[in-house]
Amino acid sequence: MIKYPFLEKDTTIGVTAPSSGVPSELHGLLNSAFKSMEKKGFKIISRETAWTQDKAKSAPAKKRAEEFNKMMLNGEIQLIIPPWGGELLIETLEYIDFENIQNKWVLGYSDISVLLLAITLKTGVATAHGTNLVDLRGEYSDDTTAMWQSVLSTKKGESILQYSSKKYQKEWQNDNPTPYIFNLTEQTYWKSTENEKVKVQGRLLGGCIDTIRHLVGTPYGDVQNFKKNYIEGDSIIWYLENCELTTTDLRRTLVQMKLAGWFENCTGIMFGRSPANTPVENYTVEDVYKEFSKELQIPILYDIDCGHVPPQITFINGAYAEVESNNGQGTVLQTFK
Known part of the structure; x- marks a missing residue:
């Protein structure tokens, strides 16, 4: 529990x-x-x-x-x-x-x-x-x-619903502060590897992929133990965001996490908007998402409200979530069960 x-x-x-x-x-x-x-x-x-x-x-x-x-x-x-x-x-x-x-x-x-x-x-x-x-x-x-x-x-026992933002901040304008800190200038649009509405359910886990990847193989990253002891076989939705990695480094990291069993019984992955995802040769982040979605046979949502390109939804590690995305907009319903 x-x-x-x-x-x-x-x-x-x-x-x-x-x-x-x-x-x-x-x-x-x-x-x-x-x-x-x-x-x-x-x-x-x-x-x-x-x-x-x-x-x-x-x-x-x-x-x-x-x-x-x-x-x-x-x-x-x-x-x-x-x-x-x-x-x-x-x-x-x-x-x-x-x-x-x-x-x-x-x-x-x-x-x-x-x-x-x-x-x-x-x-x-x-x-x-x-x-x-x-x-x-x-x-x-x-x-x-x-x-x-x-x-x-x-x-x-209760639930809370959050919606995708209307606009996001492309870059910091520290010389042009707003009453709410961020300069929200760009239209938010959640994207997906699917061509249709996406709906996934499962327990949320995630964070900044640059840093949480270093938990793989340590006593602090034992996903299998967590599944066995705390969520009684529920599936997992991973939310991840990339701060500084190139596309090849992101790909290596995702493969490592997969080989470590982090994506077993996973129903979907969400990636936040990123200031990084620098292409290597012509290998883009969209290529990474499509390949990984195909390998795991799960939908991948990306450019969601999470991480270093604000604003961000509050995701609760361990909460049961129902995530829906359609026509660029999304909802996250979290239940504390």
């Missing part, structure tokens, strides 16, 4: 950086995010790693893990949101106290998805893949991003 945390109103958020912290010249972003969250009624407890950054990490691995472990055991904190992602979260995993993971939400994406996926696979506690903290610093959030709060406030 999956264990689902529940976000109560006006609760306390813990801010720690198990990957990258915020360097001093960008502390304004963090302070601004705190003010926005406090206006919404949340209390904030932040620790040292959120404010430091050196050599591609907020602090040495043990310190990052200890800070996270303490926040996990702090009864006042109900939700942990790192400031943002980074590069080297994987260094912390051997020091994370998985035996004492509490039933509380951890929310984030990018490198944070390594921790999210590891927690759900090892403990059966649901985790939330969605916005990071600094992207909540606006006067308000766009409709897609804003759903994080409703999703995390869904009770066990």
Whole structure:
């Protein structure tokens, strides 16, 4: 059985950086995010790693893990949101106290998805893949991003429906801020390897493929054990997003995951919009999707609202989902069962 945390109103958020912290010249972003969250009624407890950054990490691995472990055991904190992602979260995993993971939400994406996926696979506690903290610093959030709060406030046994965004951000325009942070200029259009309406059901698992691929073959990436212990034979829908990989590196990674059994009893894969997917020779990402869809005999959706090209839907690792896509629009119905 999956264990689902529940976000109560006006609760306390813990801010720690198990990957990258915020360097001093960008502390304004963090302070601004705190003010926005406090206006919404949340209390904030932040620790040292959120404010430091050196050599591609907020602090040495043990310190990052200890800070996270303490926040996990702090009864006042109900939700942990790192400031943002980074590069080297994987260094912390051997020091994370998985035996004492509490039933509380951890929310984030990018490198944070390594921790999210590891927690759900090892403990059966649901985790939330969605916005990071600094992207909540606006006067308000766009409709897609804003759903994080409703999703995390869904009770066990209940369902929550999210829709594809109307528009997405092609590039950051930091000199042209909007009240909701993002510059949403491009028409969202979910695509598919099928020529018809797509409907898939299963348990959600996923994250940033650049980083979660390094869990393959480790104790933190035991998908078979998760299936046996927590989801009683339910199928899986993978949601993945590519931050920096070329098409050939993406292909190698997907084949590795397949060989490791990650895609056994999988009903579909969703790929987020990507700033990468750089073609190698004339090998495009569409080629990758079509080949893989044919090999696994499952539909692949792509350019969905997930990852480094915002906004993004809040996906819950472990939740039962019904995903539909038709004519460029999509819905994700998640049930906490």
